[in-house]
Amino acid sequence: MGFIDKISYRKRNIYLVIIVLVLAIVAYFIAIKKTIVLYKKNKNLVENIGADRFARDKLNNAQNRLQDLNNYFDAYTLDSLKKTHDIMSEFSSLCRTLGVTLKSFPQSVLSVESNLQIETLVIETEGNFINQLQLLYALETKNRLGRVASVTYKSYTDNRRKKTILSLTIYLQNIRSNAEAMQI
Numbered sequence: 001m002g003f004i005d006k007i008s009y010r011k012r013n014i015y016l017v018i019i020v021l022v023l024a025i026v027a028y029f030i031a032i033k034k035t036i037v038l039y040k041k042n043k044n045l046v047e048n049i050g051a052d053r054f055a056r057d058k059l060n061n062a063q064n065r066l067q068d069l070n071n072y073f074d075a076y077t078l079d080s081l082k083k084t085h086d087i088m089s090e091f092s093s094l095c096r097t098l099g100v101t102l103k104s105f106p107q108s109v110l111s112v113e114s115n116l117q118i119e120t121l122v123i124e125t126e127g128n129f130i131n132q133l134q135l136l137y138a139l140e141t142k143n144r145l146g147r148v149a150s151v152t153y154k155s156y157t158d159n160r161r162k163k164t165i166l167s168l169t170i171y172l173q174n175i176r177s178n179a180e181a182m183q184i
Helices: 007-074 084-098 129-145 178-183
Strands: 100-114 115-124 148-157 164-176
Touching: 084 100, 084 115, 084 129, 129 148, 129 178
Parallel strands: none
Antiparallel strands: 100 115, 115 164, 148 164
């Protein structure tokens, strides 16, 4: 008879419970603990991926906004090849086409802001209201000679011609970087 036959059922059950507990502790340290650690790592990685996606989306939105602003800025940036006298040539031909009289030769006002140079041309014209509106429309949409920053309509009576004259003052702005301005 062996060792197990001499032990009572009560002690056998106690030994069995002890062996099960020892095996459960060993199984915990071998398999279950690693599973719990890997689960926590996975959870942290999933949270980081979510944060990375959010950051990536935020970066993409910022880059898209920057591109939109650059496109808007470029629409009013004066090409370095297009000098002021070229703009005046195009403007005078546009006035001639629409039947508007160029009242005074444009004055150019330069203002420098950080690395940008803003050129404002003050142009005065005379003509009827519809033709002047067509001139403004062409400047803003078709010709893109610059950004129409402001306009002023004035009506006065010319005693010599004995008629009322409508005068339009246009403030046309163009933007250059200082590097481009030095080349001109």
